[in-house]
Amino acid sequence: xxxxxxxxxxxxxxxxxxxxxxxxxxxxxxxxxxxxxxxxxxxxxxxxxxxxxxxxxxxxxxxxxxxxxxxxxxxxxxxxxxxxxxxxxxxxxxxxxxxxxxxxxxxxxxxxxxxxxxxxxxxxxxxxxxxxxxxxxxxxxxxxxxxxxxxxxxxxxxxxxxxxxxxxxxxxxxxxxxxxxxxxxxxxxxxxxxxxxxxxxxxxxxxxxxxxxxxxxxxxxxxxxxxxxxxxxxxxxxxxxxxxxxxxxxxxxxxxxxxxxxxxxxxxxxxxxxxxxxx
Amino acid sequence: xxxxxxxxxxxxxxxxxxxxxxxxxxxxxxxxxxxxxxxxxxxxxxxxxxxxxxxxxxxxxxxxxxxxxxxxxxxxxxxxxxxxxxxxxxxxxxxxxxxxxxxxxxxxxxxxxxxxxxxxxxxxxxxxxxxxxxxxxxxxxxxxxxxxxxxxxxxxxxxxxxxxxxxxxxxxxxxxxxxxxxxxxxxxxxxxxxxxxxxxxxxxxxxxxx
Numbered sequence: 001x002x003x004x005x006x007x008x009x010x011x012x013x014x015x016x017x018x019x020x021x022x023x024x025x026x027x028x029x030x031x032x033x034x035x036x037x038x039x040x041x042x043x044x045x046x047x048x049x050x051x052x053x054x055x056x057x058x059x060x061x062x063x064x065x066x067x068x069x070x071x072x073x074x075x076x077x078x079x080x081x082x083x084x085x086x087x088x089x090x091x092x093x094x095x096x097x098x099x100x101x102x103x104x105x106x107x108x109x110x111x112x113x114x115x116x117x118x119x120x121x122x123x124x125x126x127x128x129x130x131x132x133x134x135x136x137x138x139x140x141x142x143x144x145x146x147x148x149x150x151x152x153x154x155x156x157x158x159x160x161x162x163x164x165x166x167x168x169x170x171x172x173x174x175x176x177x178x179x180x181x182x183x184x185x186x187x188x189x190x191x192x193x194x195x196x197x198x199x200x201x202x203x204x205x206x207x208x209x210x211x212x213x214x215x216x217x218x219x220x221x222x223x224x225x226x227x228x229x230x231x232x233x234x235x236x237x238x239x240x241x242x243x244x245x246x247x248x249x250x251x252x253x254x255x256x257x258x259x260x261x262x263x264x265x266x267x268x269x270x271x272x273x274x275x276x277x278x279x
Numbered sequence: 280x281x282x283x284x285x286x287x288x289x290x291x292x293x294x295x296x297x298x299x300x301x302x303x304x305x306x307x308x309x310x311x312x313x314x315x316x317x318x319x320x321x322x323x324x325x326x327x328x329x330x331x332x333x334x335x336x337x338x339x340x341x342x343x344x345x346x347x348x349x350x351x352x353x354x355x356x357x358x359x360x361x362x363x364x365x366x367x368x369x370x371x372x373x374x375x376x377x378x379x380x381x382x383x384x385x386x387x388x389x390x391x392x393x394x395x396x397x398x399x400x401x402x403x404x405x406x407x408x409x410x411x412x413x414x415x416x417x418x419x420x421x422x423x424x425x426x427x428x429x430x431x432x433x434x435x436x437x438x439x440x441x442x443x444x445x446x447x448x449x450x451x452x453x454x455x456x457x458x459x460x461x462x463x464x465x466x467x468x469x470x471x472x473x474x475x476x477x478x479x480x481x482x483x484x485x486x487x488x489x
Contacts, residue, residue, distance in 0.1 A: 018302045025473050029481060029488065071475020072468060098327040130332045133386060149335075188393035189386075204468035208461050215422070216401035218393060225464060226471040245474045252470040 009266035028247030045221030055088035066099030069179030075242035076201035081111035127151030136189035281486035
């Protein structure tokens with residue numbers, strides 16, 4: 001690359017890059033690209049954990065995220081609910097984030113409607129509880145004491161599903177879908193303290209921190225961002241938003257790689273000429 | 280194509296476009312959307328915290344179930360506000376001390392086990408243990424080398440010469456690989472957020488696509 005071209009590249013209007021990024025993400029949504037999805041080992045382990053649950057088993061689903069990470073985590077939550085309901089697994093859902101109840105209610109209602117599940121018998125939503133660390137620990141002693149009422153004010157002890165479910169001992173698998181460090185805290189307070197088997201679905205940004213817990217066996221499997229969601233949807237056999245997003249995702253990544261290469265080439269060319277240049 | 284008639288969807292769509300307008304340049308429409316977002320969020324969280332904490336966890340059990348033990352917690356909670364006044368500030372330290380002491384008491388054992396002891400155990404493993412494949416053995420060695428080299432890089436009490444210099448440089452490489460992986464995941468996360476907004480605009484607002 002010549003130094004002149006390098007300088008021009010370095011002075012490129014950033015709005016052109018925004019426009020390019022917008023187009024490469026938008027077009028595959030309008031004209032879907034069918035790209036192969038290779039399933040990673042951590043996603044396969046996540047799938048195996050839910051697949052191993054028998055009819056009537058209890059899955060505790062912690063919906064711990066807010067609207068800012070819905071795009072990444074909604075596909076995971078929906079796929080977990082569909083997978084669980086399809087296998088006849090009962091779901092006890094709860095949230096430790098104040099912005100989560102609206103999301104959890106919407107997804108639970110949608111998935112339960114698809115599989116004809118009955119509230120109170122096949123699934124319950126306990127709602128939001130403040131003091132996340134205290135809640136995680138206290139659930140190991142008594143779920144009914146921690147959540148005396150569900151999201152809609154019904155006494156937890158009056159819900160048929162909760163009649164035989166009152167602590168981690170009665171929960172077969174904990175699934176934490178979160179956009180923060182909550183998976184690590186569930187691992188510390190539910191898994192390490194009470195031996196609760198767990199898996200997690202995480203935003204891509206947080207996924208790098210989960211490998212430690214996966215490596216030590218505290219988290220038995222996990223989903224990393226939208227890629228993990230697409231892989232899981234493939235294993236469950238129910239393509240959803242995760243799968244749809246992969247075309248745009250791949251095109252966006254390709255553009256970023258091209259821009260990084262061009263940006264560095266332009267920077268080096270400008271530096272060789274001794275005119276500096278913006279990185 | 281079937282454009283939504285839902286007012287909420289329209290508010291969300293126009294709000295999204297208003298925020299996107301910042302990509303062109305700073306403008307009053309973006310400012311308005313930003314302030315509405317901050318105001319609505321603050322209002323939502325205030326109500327959610329007040330209802331979930333004060334009403335559901337304190338007022339209802341106290342008045343309907345006559346759980347008078349909660350008065351103790353209520354007094355401690357109210358004492359937090361004493362820290363706002365210079366003359367009563369020291370009294371506000373009492374609930375803080377209680378909170379820190381109980382929190383440390385019931386959290387430290389779990390955190391030590393999960394985030395320290397089990398992590399050390401996971402780092403120092405026998406690569407030649409029975410049943411391990413070559414790939415697994417290599418992974419164990421890379422993890423161990425990465426941790427040792429990175430720790431040496433952050434050990435500032437020894438001169439950077441000889442073996443220490445080389446190991447410390449290897450530590451930098453491990454750190455860079457870690458940053459690269461984190462950056463890659465961050466890019467994926469940010470693009471997903473953009474995809475989510477486009478899906479909302481196309482599917483929920485304009486009624487395009489499945």
